Amino acid sequence: MDTVMLPxxxxxxxxxxxxxxxxxxVSPEQQLQKDLGPDTGPYxxxxxxxxxxxxxxxxxxxxxxxxxxxxxxxxxYRTPTDEGGMNGAEVHITDANGQKIxxxxxxxxxxxxxxxxxxxxxxxxxxxxxTALAFPLRVSVxxxxxxxxxRGLIWRERSCANCHSKQLGAAxxxxxFAMEATP
Amino acid sequence: xxxxxxxxxxxxxxxxxxxxxxAQRVDKITPRDQSVxxxxxxxxxxxxxxxxxxxxxxxxxxxxxxxxxxxxxxxDRPQPISNSHDPKALTTQELASNCxxxxxxxxxxxxxxxxxxxxxxxxxxxxxxxxxxxxxxADTTDPGYLCLRGWLVGDIKQDVxxxxxxxxxxxQQ
Numbered sequence: 403m404d405t406v407m408l409p410x411x412x413x414x415x416x417x418x419x420x421x422x423x424x425x426x427x428v429s430p431e432q433q434l435q436k437d438l439g440p441d442t443g444p445y446x447x448x449x450x451x452x453x454x455x456x457x458x459x460x461x462x463x464x465x466x467x468x469x470x471x472x473x474x475x476x477x478x479y480r481t482p483t484d485e486g487g488m489n490g491a492e493v494h495i496t497d498a499n500g501q502k503i504x505x506x507x508x509x510x511x512x513x514x515x516x517x518x519x520x521x522x523x524x525x526x527x528x529x530x531x532x533t534a535l536a537f538p539l540r541v542s543v544x545x546x547x548x549x550x551x552x553r554g555l556i557w558r559e560r561s562c563a564n565c566h567s568k569q570l571g572a573a574x575x576x577x578x579f580a581m582e583a584t585p
Numbered sequence: 586x587x588x589x590x591x592x593x594x595x596x597x598x599x600x601x602x603x604x605x606x607x608a609q610r611v612d613k614i615t616p617r618d619q620s621v622x623x624x625x626x627x628x629x630x631x632x633x634x635x636x637x638x639x640x641x642x643x644x645x646x647x648x649x650x651x652x653x654x655x656x657x658x659x660x661d662r663p664q665p666i667s668n669s670h671d672p673k674a675l676t677t678q679e680l681a682s683n684c685x686x687x688x689x690x691x692x693x694x695x696x697x698x699x700x701x702x703x704x705x706x707x708x709x710x711x712x713x714x715x716x717x718x719x720x721x722x723a724d725t726t727d728p729g730y731l732c733l734r735g736w737l738v739g740d741i742k743q744d745v746x747x748x749x750x751x752x753x754x755x756x757q758q
Contacts, residue, residue, distance in 0.1 A: 554632065559637075572656040573637060573642075579667075
């Protein structure tokens, strides 16, 4: 009897575990990462990857992958309609405590700020080390030929792309750009 | 000066004073007046509350439309706001929706100061309650508090306008 029942019980147990695993599903953080979809750029990792994506969906407090999380990060484009990011644009940030930061975008157009206390393991081109940012933030983007100043304030968001999605629309002013589109 | 003349002067002063009070009463707005929202309060909300990352986010309690943030329709933002392109003004429907949003977070305690929109941005020490978006007003003398309260309870129009202008200028610096 035992020789028949034992394998059956084991099979039932395995089935029950599979069902439970199905119930657990994915966490909201995992879902956020899934929603990003594949990186369309040529870089798998490092400061140049996932240009135009909301950086802190992965490099933030919600989905903490590695030290340090980003204080603020994003991608700058030359014009609103450009497909690739702009190298060498200056991003100027002033926080509520008067901390002034200037960071230059890397060749993918990415920039990111990390805190000095966390150890700059994620440093590199496009990064700057700062003390923890106090919100709200005032931001402008400068190039050799001009400056675009964000008219509103950033009150809590740490990823530019979470508000500045690619598509201009009711909930977005489109991508962060340094120059007006040429007519 | 004779006593009779002094009496006349007193009466004249009382009458003039009455006229002043009457003028102020006429200038009092109705609570959540839409035109006052548009002219005075909305510019402050644009800077302080209605950004896309706060109350301009869909699904957020007290969801607000604003020129720089969320629009009701994509056609309200035909091109990116930039140095040379100003945003389109809010539509009547968007303003009406903002008025309704504030009405929806009023507390039915009878006191006009017990309104979530007044309590949440206020510091805990000044009688406020927890706000994920942080403390905006240290106390009830902050121009932002007076701007919003004046509009919500129906204060003197001139005072509301002046407090809103001060509060907005502070954020635009």
